[in-house]
Amino acid sequence: MNRLHDIEVYSPKTLEEALEILRREGDRVKVIAGGTDLIIQMKDGIMPRKNLLNIYSIDELRYIRMGNDSIRIGALTSFTDIASSALIRNYARILADAANTIGSIQIMNKASIGGNLVNASPAADSIPPLYVLDAVLVLRSVEGVREVPIQSFYRGYKKLDIRSDELLTEVRVRRMAEDEDGIFLKHGLRLGDAISVVNAALLVKWDGDDRFKDVKIALGAVAPTVVRARSCEEALTGKELNDSTIWDAASKVVNDISPIDDVRGTAEYRREMSVNLLYIGLWEIINKRNQAGW
């Protein structure tokens, strides 16, 4: 176990100062927010020991605001705040639901959405909802601002489109419309505080004909990054929806994922759980629409 007592920690009070330190130090520092992943990784030697840029006290990065047609979430916003935000509960409910299952109360209080995104665990619960909500990540540096769609932010296992002088400062998500519905699903090995074996977010747009005009599905923990289930989306869009068609569509997810065996489950189990979870999600969405069931 590595000790961290002798590393340098920069603790700027403003975003401007933080960006200046990043410009100067670049790769020599690692940004720390809540630290719920980073500290463990540095102690375990998974992450090299580096000096830290502690942004935790930059309160200007903690907010949830309504934008023109998006919701803007400051990168330091905690999952407790996201889960309990009326704005998010009303307009991006699947993100609030994911935030609620991310970990224990202590983790939810401490961990930030920006940290979860940059840590880039394939099993991160906040990422699938952000995929289907077309999230845009705002990256700032002394040079300026870049806005990166979430799907192009992740380029492979823990490979990110972010420069060493850039700081993730904001996440923007689309507001869900009246004719949209969605669900976040998590399969963990215990009911509380579990790391996902598979997680998924579904977002559908209904047409006037009880069919999906548009479907977006993203899954976590089944590939090096969160992935979209394009085969399922295609099999569902504009199609008649009944028990057998949603099973068939859900089954297609195996084409979109590449799970591995690990201590939490075998690849085979993850494949089956992906199918079953999508079935459950689709059933819930359709059943809500058609309370009589079919």
Next chain:
Amino acid sequence: MQQFRWVGRPIPRLDALDKAVGRTKYPSDYYMDNMLWGKVLRSKYPHAKILSIDVSKALKHPGVVAVFTHKDIPNNRFGLFHKDRPVLCDDKVRYIGDPVALVAAETPEAAEDAANLIDVRYEPLPVVDDVFKAVEGDGAKVHERGNVARQTRITFGDVEEAFDNAEVIVENTYRTGAQIHAYLETEAGLSYIDEKGRITIVSCGQSPYRDKKEICETLALPEEKVRVIIPPVGGAFGGKDDISVQIFLALITLKTGRPAKMFLSREESTISSTKRHMAYITMKTAADKNGKLLANQTEIILDTGAYEGLGPAVLDVAIENCNGPYKIPNIDIKAKLVYTNNYFASAFRGFGAPQVMFAIESQVDAIAEKLGLDPIEIRLRNVVRRGDYGVFRNKIEGSVGIADALEKARMHELWLRRDDIRKTRHRPWIRQGVGVAAAVKGYTIGALPDKGVVGIELTTDGRFIIKLSSTEIGQGVVAAIAQIAADMLSCHLKNIEIKAADTSQTPDTSVTSASRQLYLAGNALRKASEEMIKKLITAFSIATGEPAYNASVSDGYVVSTSTGRRLSYSEAARILEEKGIGREAFGEYEVPRTTPIPGTLEIPHLFYMYAAAIAHVEVNILTGVVKVKKLVLLPDAGRVINPQTFTGQVEGAAAQGIGYAVLEDAKIEQGILRTINLSTYLIPSIKDAPAMEVIPIETTEDTGPLGAKGVGEIGIIPVAPAVANAIKHATGVRVLEVPITPERLYRRLKEAGQNTPR
């Protein structure tokens, strides 16, 4: 039932406030000036020959004061039943937690870095990772004596004849997992030389006197040179019954003269600490057409891992309880304790009983189903009642509450709604069910000798100090003893002070285990109290000239029943002091026992605790996730001393039972533990702990202190089979292996074709 002033009331525990506000000092909270840190280098391999150990580089590391190996241990084998465990490994390592060398350094960092500089050359040996291969005997041996540490066979009646005449026979093989104690506080302690020159170890533990004995024996120290103190411990559950850091700490202080501290990381604790025995149990059980159990043939294999520890006794408890709380006329039990390189198994709450109860309670349920009988009815037709003879032809003379518990379970609303619950499907993939299980376990250590002493000191201001070596491991025994003492000595609870577990100041009250410390210490306290009351009355006679038979004690006074004259306890203390009679009293209690039946160490017990449990589960057939929605626990633990503590004990045990039943999966692959922290080894979170209802079945144990018996273990024992039986009720699938993890259950449901939503 007799009413008492203190006993039976839900009084907040004496230690509650200090624990809540963080004032209590646990073993890991002790520090001293000039203190060294100890760090153990543990084995890299599950099984390997040690060719050489070179500590020269470690010794040169800055901050290192000493490095110890087996050469520093005068008697390098210890163990409670069989001395097979080295303090520091010499010839071989036998599991990945095995200690090879010990570093003492000025800082924990230096100690850890130096440990990594020790150059140990190993010759890896074939890993014995399977009990069945281990017993075949042609492969690698964990110990020279062979891989079967103990085996025995116990038979009564004739099972074969009974099978011939049976209406129904059920045969299954069950497997149960290696549970990890996962106490809040990992193993920790501090050692130093006290004012009298004794090597003093303040550490976790469950038995100060036994720990002291093992320290003295291995390090060849005279008894008077060692003192062991066990402060309140952050959880033990049997996992601190065996030695962990104690001998290491004593060794550092012995060799350096300096204080030393150790505090294991979660990972080191998880790898090195003892675990619950994995068990393989085959059972063939027969009944007649009325559901009367006729025969039970059982084969039990317990994997004890690298060392025996308390394994031989755990095997006995498994043997003793594998027939459940039932009268079965014909039994045949073959049992083996087998060495492997998987881990090191020893004591864990339930001590062999949870494994076998999972098997027999699944069997009984299966028989009920075959006969179309209600699961509670079949149990009631077979349970032992007071005065009956048990399976070992032993007369059950202690209190027996199992029939009452099952009768109450049968009338519980959850059981009455059982079929409605099963039919309710709020989602096509959710199945609900309700299951029941009974449980039994002896408390006390059975036919093994067991005695304890408790002392009482009357202070000059008329209060009492109770001195005993019970260890407060979270269970509440110290507060319960205070409550009993206040009634026995007839005084206010605030006038009772407890001094516990310091070998230089408190008498030997034996080990805190087997759910019996309250029973043992309580009975010793009763004797000491009688002695103390005699002294108080003697003081009264001296002061008043009235005869002793006129006097009795009442609320802090000795009172004459004829004249009404009274003498306060503080006045009595003064008189006892002046007259040289002394203000101390001791009581010794030896637990009654029988002679063990041939082939066993400690069977049978004279005293048993019982329980019934009802579990309501919800199974997601598309994921295999089991949600325990409600648990009803009906423990018979005799007279309840403190309802709050009692409920806490039972609920805590039941939560641990849920972990055992559905969550806690210690993955060991070829001798390597893969789940070394609490992110991969999953214990129940608050969301996994269901609504629980604890209904005490209060029987009076005549031999117990004010009618009490033990309660520490019984809460965990019926949970896994109750959950498994509920899963069967919900899905039609019987699981034969715990923990019933989602992936495992999902596969079983799929094999059985039971995972189609509808």
